[in-house]
Amino acid sequence: MDDTIAAIATPLGEGGIHIVRISGKNAWPIASKLFRAAPPQATDSIPPLKATFGHIVDPETQRVLDEVLLIRFEAPRSYTCEDVVEIHGHGGAFVAARILQSVLDAGARLAQPGEFTRRAFLNGRLDLTQAEAVADLIHAASDKALASAVSQLQGKLSETLNGLYDRLLAVLSQLEAAIDFPEEGLEFERKQAMAGQVRAVQKEIDQLIATFRAGRIYREGWNVALVGKPNVGKSSLLNALLKEDRAIVTPHPGTTRDVLEERVRIRDLHLNIVDTAGIRHQPEEIEEEGIRRTRRALEKADLALVVLDASSPLDGNDTLLLDEVKGKPCFLLLNKSDRPAQLDIQTLAQKFPGEAPLNISATTGAGLDTLVDRLYTRMLEGVPSGEGAVITRERHRAALANATEALANVVNSLDGDLSEDLVAVDLNTALEHLGGLLGKTFVEDLLDQIFDDFCIGK
Numbered sequence: 001m002d003d004t005i006a007a008i009a010t011p012l013g014e015g016g017i018h019i020v021r022i023s024g025k026n027a028w029p030i031a032s033k034l035f036r037a038a039p040p041q042a043t044d045s046i047p048p049l050k051a052t053f054g055h056i057v058d059p060e061t062q063r064v065l066d067e068v069l070l071i072r073f074e075a076p077r078s079y080t081c082e083d084v085v086e087i088h089g090h091g092g093a094f095v096a097a098r099i100l101q102s103v104l105d106a107g108a109r110l111a112q113p114g115e116f117t118r119r120a121f122l123n124g125r126l127d128l129t130q131a132e133a134v135a136d137l138i139h140a141a142s143d144k145a146l147a148s149a150v151s152q153l154q155g156k157l158s159e160t161l162n163g164l165y166d167r168l169l170a171v172l173s174q175l176e177a178a179i180d181f182p183e184e185g186l187e188f189e190r191k192q193a194m195a196g197q198v199r200a201v202q203k204e205i206d207q208l209i210a211t212f213r214a215g216r217i218y219r220e221g222w223n224v225a226l227v228g229k230p231n232v233g234k235s236s237l238l239n240a241l242l243k244e245d246r247a248i249v250t251p252h253p254g255t256t257r258d259v260l261e262e263r264v265r266i267r268d269l270h271l272n273i274v275d276t277a278g279i280r281h282q283p284e285e286i287e288e289e290g291i292r293r294t295r296r297a298l299e300k301a302d303l304a305l306v307v308l309d310a311s312s313p314l315d316g317n318d319t320l321l322l323d324e325v326k327g328k329p330c331f332l333l334l335n336k337s338d339r340p341a342q343l344d345i346q347t348l349a350q351k352f353p354g355e356a357p358l359n360i361s362a363t364t365g366a367g368l369d370t371l372v373d374r375l376y377t378r379m380l381e382g383v384p385s386g387e388g389a390v391i392t393r394e395r396h397r398a399a400l401a402n403a404t405e406a407l408a409n410v411v412n413s414l415d416g417d418l419s420e421d422l423v424a425v426d427l428n429t430a431l432e433h434l435g436g437l438l439g440k441t442f443v444e445d446l447l448d449q450i451f452d453d454f455c456i457g458k
């Protein structure tokens with residue numbers, strides 16, 4: 001953390017503006033070697049948090065590299081809580097790389113992915129759930145994903161977790177007082193009162209765990225597999241939902257050979273839809289690998305959209321497919337409903353009892369609004385509409401599950417009148433899990449796992 005890091009903070013490529021960001025003790029001295037304010041002004045006297053116009057000059061040749069705006073941040077009032085300089089130059093890939101090179105030559109080190117945010121975390125600006133929210137915000141693909149990331153970044157989850165942490169800490173200090181002054185001991189009533197406090201925390205943790213279904217849907221969307229025998233219109237349906245010609249559509253069965261994944265927004269949520277190769281009996285060799293991939297997509301899917309051709313009778317390939325998706329959450333779609341119906345609904349209902357099939361036409365768009373309605377409703381089934389804190393990652397869920405397990409032991413020990421020391425051990429375990437979730441305590445490996453997902457410059 002003692003060295004000064006630098007990176008291009010904007011996507012590589014051509015654009016309006018690029019930003020080179022420098023953070024650390026030498027951020028200003030390094031920038032001073034390259035920046036000439038116009039009109040002239042010493043870098044140290046440049047006011048923080050204001051854009052200052054000037055030029056980046058190559059220190060060796062004195063040639064102007066770019067016309068820029070520079071922003072100085074004075075520790076701890078910056079994103080990383082360190083001295084920071086941002087150089088906002090023109091948005092060319094070469095000029096950005098050239099300025100970065102001069103910054104590195106002047107003594108900075110190239111930042112690792114996520115290193116700016118890692119420093120923000122290590123310097124206490126953000127806790128671990130907030131740092132994760134930064135990544136989630138960047139990856140957000142829907143309004144719900146965005147709102148949940150922003151709320152987490154602003155500390156909604158942190159506040160809730162810290163509140164629970166502090167309440168457990170208060171119980172622990174009562175216990176520790178009893179351990180330190182054993183002659184006073186804990187009476188039965190006091191223990192019962194403590195058990196009550198712990199139970200209340202446990203209940204809130206369980207409620208938080210229950211938000212994971214919603215949080216996952218907001219953050220990741222749902223994985224949906226489009227499956228069906230060849231030529232029923234799976235790729236046509238993907239294109240219709242995307243409102244663009246993404247997948248190849250032809251009248252020939254076996255057109256789609258490989259799985260194709262696309263994001264489709266439905267209102268304020270999103271789906272990751274996988275178009276797959278048609279499943280059928282006796283496939284040709286080249287289709288076999290495609291079918292293997294279809295099966296993998298099906299395993300990963302939260303829901304299967306099972307497409308049937310309403311304009312031809314049910315056949316052995318349809319039955320093969322229906323067997324394949326048995327037990328899996330799915331919607332039955334009768335496509336090509338713009339043509340005369342040939343598929344016998346009665347037979348279908350016998351073979352596949354459950355949800356009523358939906359008539360659609362990928363080419364005319366009939367029934368697609370209803371499909372989207374049903375998908376949306378199904379995704380949010382059982383999701384409370386409240387504005388409370390939500391957990392979004394398996395890491396959160398696992399930590400909370402471990403905490404609540406330890407608290408169950410605490411309650412049992414208190415109820416069973418076991419020694420205070422034993423109770424304290426389990427209470428400490430619960431605190432460690434909650435603390436780990438917030439990053440109060442951490443191991444380097446966990447930070448690597450979290451920050452490796454970030455881009456360079458973040």
Ligand SMILES: Nc1nc2c(c(=O)[nH]1)N(C=O)[C@@H](CNc1ccc(C(=O)N[C@@H](CCC(=O)O)C(=O)O)cc1)CN2
Binds near residue numbers: 076077
């Ligand atoms: N140009 C630029 N845009 C950006 C960022 C940035 O670092 N630079 N951000 C990040 O990548 C995000 C904004 N987040 C930020 C969070 C805190 C501070 C900051 O300097 N806070 C100080 C000073 C605030 C003040 O007093 O005005 C502080 O809170 O102490 C800056 C950006 C998104 N946009």
Ligand SMILES: Nc1nc2c(ncn2[C@@H]2O[C@H](COP(=O)(O)OP(=O)(O)OP(=O)(O)O)[C@@H](O)[C@H]2O)c(=O)[nH]1
Binds near residue numbers: 229276339
């Ligand atoms: N009339 C009508 N034709 C459709 C409809 N949907 C798709 N088709 C036609 O059916 C044929 C096959 O469509 P695709 O979307 O390629 O079917 P697929 O299920 O992806 O086929 P494979 O990739 O081979 O498994 C094409 O000629 C489409 O134009 C529909 O709703 N109505």
Ligand SMILES: [Mg+2]
Binds near residue numbers: 256
């Ligand atoms: Mg296809």
